[in-house]
Every structure is written in structure tokens, then in C-alpha cells.
Amino acid sequence: MGHYKPEKYQIGALKQFFNKKGFEYIFEANMYSIPIDVLCKKGDTVMAIELKSRNSKRGIEQALRNLYFADYSFISVWEDNITSALIERVENEPIGLIAIGHDVKFISPPSKNDVEKYPRNKAEQVITSGV
Numbered sequence: 001m002g003h004y005k006p007e008k009y010q011i012g013a014l015k016q017f018f019n020k021k022g023f024e025y026i027f028e029a030n031m032y033s034i035p036i037d038v039l040c041k042k043g044d045t046v047m048a049i050e051l052k053s054r055n056s057k058r059g060i061e062q063a064l065r066n067l068y069f070a071d072y073s074f075i076s077v078w079e080d081n082i083t084s085a086l087i088e089r090v091e092n093e094p095i096g097l098i099a100i101g102h103d104v105k106f107i108s109p110p111s112k113n114d115v116e117k118y119p120r121n122k123a124e125q126v127i128t129s130g131v
Contacts, residue, residue, distance in 0.1 A: 004053065004054075005053060005078055006053060007037075007051040007052055007053040007076075008051065010051045010076055010078070010100045011027055011051070013100050013101075013103065013104055014038060014049070014076070014100070014104060016104075017103070017104040018040060021042065022042060023040045023041065023042045024040060024041050024042070024127050024128060025038060025039065025040035025041075025127065026038070026039050026040070026126060026127050029126050029127070030126070031068075031069045031122065031123065031126060032122075034065070034069075036048050036049075036050070036066055036069065037049055037050050037051040037076075038050075038051065038076075039069070039070070039123060039126055039127050040127065041123070041124060041127050045071050045072070046069070046070045046071050046072075046120060046123045046124065046127070047070050047071065047072045047073070047074065048063070048066035048067075048069055048070040048072075048073045048074070049063075049073075049074045049075075049076050049098065050062040050063045050066065050073075050074070050075050050076065051076050052075055052076065052077050053077070053078065053081070054081075056075065056077055056081070056086055056089075059075040059077070060075055060089060060090065060093060060095065062075075063075045063093075063095040064093060064094075064095060067094065067095070067113050069122075069123050070113060070123060071112055071113050072096060072110045072111075072112060072113065073094075073095045073096070073110060073113070074095060074096040074097065074098050074110060075090065075095060075096075075097055075098070076097075076098040076099075076100055077097070077098075077099065077100070078099070078100055078101070079099040079100060079101030079105065080101070082097070082099050082107060087107060087108055090107075090108045091108050094110060094111035094113070095110050095111075096108055096109050096110030
């Protein structure tokens with residue numbers, strides 16, 4: 001595992017990835033007073049990402065909650081913290097798993113959320129306004 005790396009250090013790798021892939025994004029977004037580490041969109045697809053260094057159980061809970069606001073939701077952890085147990089836990093949920101190392105890797109894909117069940121317009125407004 002090595003030394004502790006704060007989850008917020010993942011932001012640099014994610015910014016590079018989003019810019020390269022043409023995503024609009026906001027870090028530390030709020031949806032109805034609920035904090036979301038990353039809210040992003042490309043075309044009509046809205047995604048939420050929870051960044052975690054240690055407490056992946058809490059990150060999974062937060063990523064599940066974020067399905068109220070997004071088509072897809074992920075937990076993002078440092079690549080050296082990925083374990084087979086974490087992959088198995090995430091694969092049993094409708095969320096995805098992202099590993100951050102030298103680059104951004106999608107380890108486990110999420111299930112697509114039902115578009116009609118979340119406030120898409122509010123999520124898109126938060127992303128595009130940068131608020």
C-alpha cells in the first residue's frame with residue numbers, strides 16, 4: 001500500500017483524462033446540498049465519481065447515492081489500492097470502478113441508470129455553470 005496519498009491528488013489525472021476525452025466537468029459539486037467529488041458530462045451522458053484513498057466501503061455507499069444524479073456512477077481509488085475483494089464488491093453493485101495510477105483505468109463498468117429517475121437538467125446545470 002505504501003504511504004498515504006490524499007484522494008484529492010487524483011484530480012490531476014482525472015482533469016487530463018477529461019480534457020483529452022472532451023468531457024465537461026466540475027470537482028466538488030453539490031446536488032441538493034449533497035457533495036459529489038466529480039460530476040461530468042459528455043454529450044447526453046452524466047457521470048458522478050467519488051474519489052477515495054482509504055474507505056472504499058464509504059465510497060461505494062456514496063457512489064450508489066450518486067445514482068440519484070447521474071447516468072453512471074463510479075468510485076475512484078489509487079491503482080495500488082485495488083484488490084480482488086474491492087473489484088468483487090463493486091461488480092455486485094450498479095457502479096463502476098476507476099483506478100488512478102500513471103493514467104486513468106476503468107476496472108469495472110457500471111450499469112446505466114434509468115434516465116427518467118434523476119434530475120438530469122439540474123446535474124447538467126451544475127456542470128456547465130461550474131457552481
